[in-house]
Amino acid sequence: MKSELPVVTSSPHLRSPVTVSALMRDVVIALLPALFAAVVFFGERAMMIVALGVLSAVVAEAGYQRLARRPVTVGDWSAVVTGMLLAFNLPPSAPWWLPVVGSAFAIVVAKQLFGGLGQNFINPALAARAMLMASWPAHMTAWIRPFDAVSTATPLAALVPKTGVAAQLPTYWEMFVGATAGCVGETSALALLVGGGYLLVRRVISWHTPAAFIGTVAVLTWVFGGVDGLFSGDWLRHILAGGLMLGAFFMATDYVTSPVTPKGKLIMGLGCGVLTVIIRLHGGFPEGVSYAILLMNLATPLIDRYVQPRPFGEVRKK
Amino acid sequence: MAAKTFSGGVQVPHYKELTEHLPIREGPRPTEVVIPLSQHTGAPCEPTVRRGERVLVGQKVGDSEAFVSAPVHASVSGKVVAIEPRPHPLGGEVLAVVIESDGEFAVHPEVKPLGPLEELSPEQIKRMLRESGMVGLGGAAFPTAVKVSPPEGKHIDVFLLNGAECEPYLTADHRLMVEHPEDVVLGMRALMKALGVGRGIVCVEDNKPDAIEAMKKATMPHSELEVAVCRTKYPQGSEKQLIKAVLGREVPPPPGLPLDVGVVVNNVGTAWAVARALTTGLPLVERVITVTGPCVAQPANLLVRIGTPFSSVVDFCGGFASAPAKIIMGGPMMGVAQRGLEVPVIKGTSGLLLLPEEDALAQQPQPCIRCGRCVEACPMGLLPLLLAAYAEQGRFEEAESLRALNCMECGSCSYICPARRPLVHAIRVAKADIMARLRARRK
Ligand code: SF4
Ligand code: SF4
Numbered sequence: 001m002k003s004e005l006p007v008v009t010s011s012p013h014l015r016s017p018v019t020v021s022a023l024m025r026d027v028v029i030a031l032l033p034a035l036f037a038a039v040v041f042f043g044e045r046a047m048m049i050v051a052l053g054v055l056s057a058v059v060a061e062a063g064y065q066r067l068a069r070r071p072v073t074v075g076d077w078s079a080v081v082t083g084m085l086l087a088f089n090l091p092p093s094a095p096w097w098l099p100v101v102g103s104a105f106a107i108v109v110a111k112q113l114f115g116g117l118g119q120n121f122i123n124p125a126l127a128a129r130a131m132l133m134a135s136w137p138a139h140m141t142a143w144i145r146p147f148d149a150v151s152t153a154t155p156l157a158a159l160v161p162k163t164g165v166a167a168q169l170p171t172y173w174e175m176f177v178g179a180t181a182g183c184v185g186e187t188s189a190l191a192l193l194v195g196g197g198y199l200l201v202r203r204v205i206s207w208h209t210p211a212a213f214i215g216t217v218a219v220l221t222w223v224f225g226g227v228d229g230l231f232s233g234d235w236l237r238h239i240l241a242g243g244l245m246l247g248a249f250f251m252a253t254d255y256v257t258s259p260v261t262p263k264g265k266l267i268m269g270l271g272c273g274v275l276t277v278i279i280r281l282h283g284g285f286p287e288g289v290s291y292a293i294l295l296m297n298l299a300t301p302l303i304d305r306y307v308q309p310r311p312f313g314e315v316r317k318k
Numbered sequence: 319m320a321a322k323t324f325s326g327g328v329q330v331p332h333y334k335e336l337t338e339h340l341p342i343r344e345g346p347r348p349t350e351v352v353i354p355l356s357q358h359t360g361a362p363c364e365p366t367v368r369r370g371e372r373v374l375v376g377q378k379v380g381d382s383e384a385f386v387s388a389p390v391h392a393s394v395s396g397k398v399v400a401i402e403p404r405p406h407p408l409g410g411e412v413l414a415v416v417i418e419s420d421g422e423f424a425v426h427p428e429v430k431p432l433g434p435l436e437e438l439s440p441e442q443i444k445r446m447l448r449e450s451g452m453v454g455l456g457g458a459a460f461p462t463a464v465k466v467s468p469p470e471g472k473h474i475d476v477f478l479l480n481g482a483e484c485e486p487y488l489t490a491d492h493r494l495m496v497e498h499p500e501d502v503v504l505g506m507r508a509l510m511k512a513l514g515v516g517r518g519i520v521c522v523e524d525n526k527p528d529a530i531e532a533m534k535k536a537t538m539p540h541s542e543l544e545v546a547v548c549r550t551k552y553p554q555g556s557e558k559q560l561i562k563a564v565l566g567r568e569v570p571p572p573p574g575l576p577l578d579v580g581v582v583v584n585n586v587g588t589a590w591a592v593a594r595a596l597t598t599g600l601p602l603v604e605r606v607i608t609v610t611g612p613c614v615a616q617p618a619n620l621l622v623r624i625g626t627p628f629s630s631v632v633d634f635c636g637g638f639a640s641a642p643a644k645i646i647m648g649g650p651m652m653g654v655a656q657r658g659l660e661v662p663v664i665k666g667t668s669g670l671l672l673l674p675e676e677d678a679l680a681q682q683p684q685p686c687i688r689c690g691r692c693v694e695a696c697p698m699g700l701l702p703l704l705l706a707a708y709a710e711q712g713r714f715e716e717a718e719s720l721r722a723l724n725c726m727e728c729g730s731c732s733y734i735c736p737a738r739r740p741l742v743h744a745i746r747v748a749k750a751d752i753m754a755r756l757r758a759r760r761k
Contacts, residue, residue: 007644007678008657010743012729014330014486014650014677020684020736076684118685118737206694260690260703309699311721312558313568 020117024077026204030195031084031250037178037188041146042092046184049099050087056103057083064112078117082106085125088185088246089290090132093142093149102128122297123257126290143181154181156242157286175240186243196249205253208265209272213248214239216273225281244276247289257297264300264307271296321524322563323549326697328730330486330552330651332525336610336617337489342497344621345604346634347421351625352404352662353379353390354414358459360386365415371398374426376600378451379415388451388461388665392426393603393623394419407628407647407661408654414662417625430599435508443512447592450601451665455587456480456555457648459666462588466512468577477510477518478564481533481586482548482555484523485649488669490606491586493619495522495529498590499536501597503543505589508596510542513582518543521564525550552651553728557583559697571724587668602665609635613642613672622663628670629659643678646671651729684737692731692741698724702731706741709748714755717748725749 038046061079065072074080083103090098106128114120133140145152155170170180178188186192199205218235225233238244252258252272259268272292279288356362363380366389367373373392381389396419403411432438432446448463468474479502483491494502502520510518520533524547537543546564548554557576558569560583567579576583591602603624610617615636622631628645632638646653647661648668663670692702700721708717722745731741 006642006655006657007680008655009644009680010655010740010746011646011653011727012651012733012742013644013646013653013655013671013673014733015681015738016328016734016736018734018736019738020687023687023689023736073684078687116685118687206690255687255689258688260688260693260701262690262694265690308701309693309696311571311700311724312562312698313570313574313724314699 020078021076023204024081026199026202027081027250028077028084030198030204031081031088031185033191033194034088034185034188034246035084037191038088038092038184041178041187042144042184043149046092048096049090049092049094049184050084052096053087053090053099053103054080054083056100057086057107060104060107061112064108068112070116073117076117079107082111082124084185085250086128089125089129089183089243091140091142091144092184093144094139098132098136098139102132105131118256120256121301122294123251123254126251126294126297129290130294145181146179146187152181154242154286155237156280169237172236172240175237183243183246186246189240189245192245192249196245199249199253205249206262206265208262209253209258209269210248212266212269213252213272213276214244216270217244217276220273220277221280224277238280242280242287243289247272247276247293251290252293252296257300259300259303259307261304261307261309263309264303267303267307268296268300271299321547321549323551324554324559324562324697326695326699326730327551327553327559328695328734330733333487333610334489334492334525336487337608337619338492338526340489340493340617340619342490342493342606342619342621345623346626346630347419347423348394348623348626348630349419349421350399350627351392351394351417351419351623352414352627353392353417353625354404354406354412354662354664355380355390356406356412357390357624357664357666358388358453358461360384360388360461360464362413363387363390365401365413367398367401367415369398369401372396373398373417374424376426376429376603378601379417386461386464388453388463389449389601390415390451390624391601391603392417393625395422395424396420405657405661407656407664407667425600429601432596432599435504435511435596438508438511440512440514443508446595447512450595452588452592452595452602453665454585455591455605455665455668456585457652457666457668459664462509462584462592465582465584466509468513468582472577473580474513474515474577474582475517475580476565477506477513477515478560478581478583479506479518479520479586479589480555480557480560480583481520481522481526481529482560483526483586484550484552484555485651485653485668487610487671488608488649489610490608490619490668492526492529494586494590494606495526496532499532501593502533502586502589503536503540504596505592506543506584507540508592509582509584509589515582516542519564520545521548521560522546523548523550523554552730553697556697556726556728558726571721605663605665605667607631607663607667608669610669611642611672612674612677613638613640615639624665625662627660627662628656631663631670632659632672638672640674642672643675644673646673651733652727681738683739686737686739689736691734691736695730695734697728697730698726700725702741702745703739705748706739706744709744714748714751717745718752722748722752
């Protein structure tokens, strides 16, 4: 004891066992049911896309940090999460280079150039998706049917009256389990709910954003989404369709790019829901989830500035 | 009835099983004690004895004229061998009276019981609290006589006895409630009488069922007393959080005090010490501490004389089980890390905690991932991530406008941060700067 001096640091001297990498690893675990569903419905090509997305993200992060002479932080699992989410947002028919280019862009341009984890203000996976959408729209909207990989429209495209595609709509059940056309990781509401539930139980995310997001979409599409006037919308189809579950549980909840207070998280979910519905019902694209989240990412600093907790003992004036 | 609680805070592991069932034992008989002349919040004392003088147990060795202060007393009989600056467990060196024990522990002849509580006036109790050097034993060591003398115009209607003991590892208050519930109640009633308060509530966390049981029994004969069960959550023992949980009242931000909402809070250890002072006449010369942690050979709850060096306490507990990498006075959440074992037990020492290397290594901080956990954990409703970021950038004025001074340094934010950011540390730096500027402005 005399030989080695005791460590003198300031309190607290206890730290919670939950670290950044433990949280990120939990997100990866929570994404596995959706990956499993993707492989069931779209075959091994789904697996390929996810593997390439993750690999590219990790290599890009390690490579960039090496070149920039910064500490390599791929051990925190955040690149793995970004790679998975990007791949989940691609069509199953995507060529092999799409996840590779997308992940590399997500990590290098949308994350590292802003200063790395914690500094980026928009969700890297969604930024990359938007970039791919703008650069290779054909590849990004080539949908295939589950099981037999025949080209088709997504249920959301079929849902929008003005596109005129009165195509055969999948049943609620098919949409719930995920046996419909769509992005690799977004079709199975069931699998995403299992994963989202896991994140809630493990307290990795709080309920505020997903509940507000999904709730808002349900209410607004019910009120405004029908062809027979107000309150005739098929809200259930709207919440099961497209990237809503994936977005609400896994992307709008991204720590770095969403508000830090519980009230702010509610506003985040609400805003995402409103924007999603506006884009779905009135925008140029059938799907609005990812743009809605990106827009709310931009609004996050503002939300954090104005939505602050009430300091203990203070009486709110005004 | 549901256990009472507050918003924010964190679930921390207790680690109380090491000592929670061990009865309080008489501690070491030190050969030398070091009595710092400042062991409390307020003005330091001047020595009232000279080098070479012989002193007896309970004899005053330092006092001050200031209102907010508390005298200090000899805890052994023997010779004053030095009055010199000595290392203080709260940091730095502080003038201290060093007494070499003659091994007799002879008590000063003026030490006499005051008589039954029923016959004492509030003024007599207050004088006794002052003369016995009584301070809050929960940690902040605020002079008790001052605490029970609220300024004119403040009406106090409830007295809370804080038995939450929410710091992990510590069990001294728990044991006092289980072993000496009647004394705790006596001390509580004395404090209430001094204050002239008609309602008293003993607050205990629900992880101490035996203490709840004992206190319920001991308060039974007194219709003005009740027991409130609080949910086990850190920092339930913080005054403001306790008042919120039990009474639903919110103490205004600093300089707001509990008495602004009609409440005075004292801790269980203090009440017990008050009872001892009443029944024996002895001033505050010893207290109960928990000696614990994986590196202590025989963890224990000990009655220790103020001024006993930490090293004697550890030796009394069988020495080290393994070499400690961190020595902490107090609990792991708010305790103060020590450079060594030569410092003495003071009035505010609630425990001595020895942690091994795996608990002591500073973890490398990572960038903040904005997860919001610190915001949810902060019981004061602050934004620790922003406060700390401003503090680290030296933007203290912005930290001040975000209420840095409301931070009570409970450590919940740093505990929960997955990126291991030293949040409280940074906020402390900001607070020190803000306070310094406030003082400069006032001058
Ligand atoms: S900011 Fe201060 S009061 Fe809030 S959790 Fe951190 S230490 Fe406690
Ligand atoms: S807990 Fe740590 S990582 Fe999370 S927001 Fe607070 S400072 Fe940032």
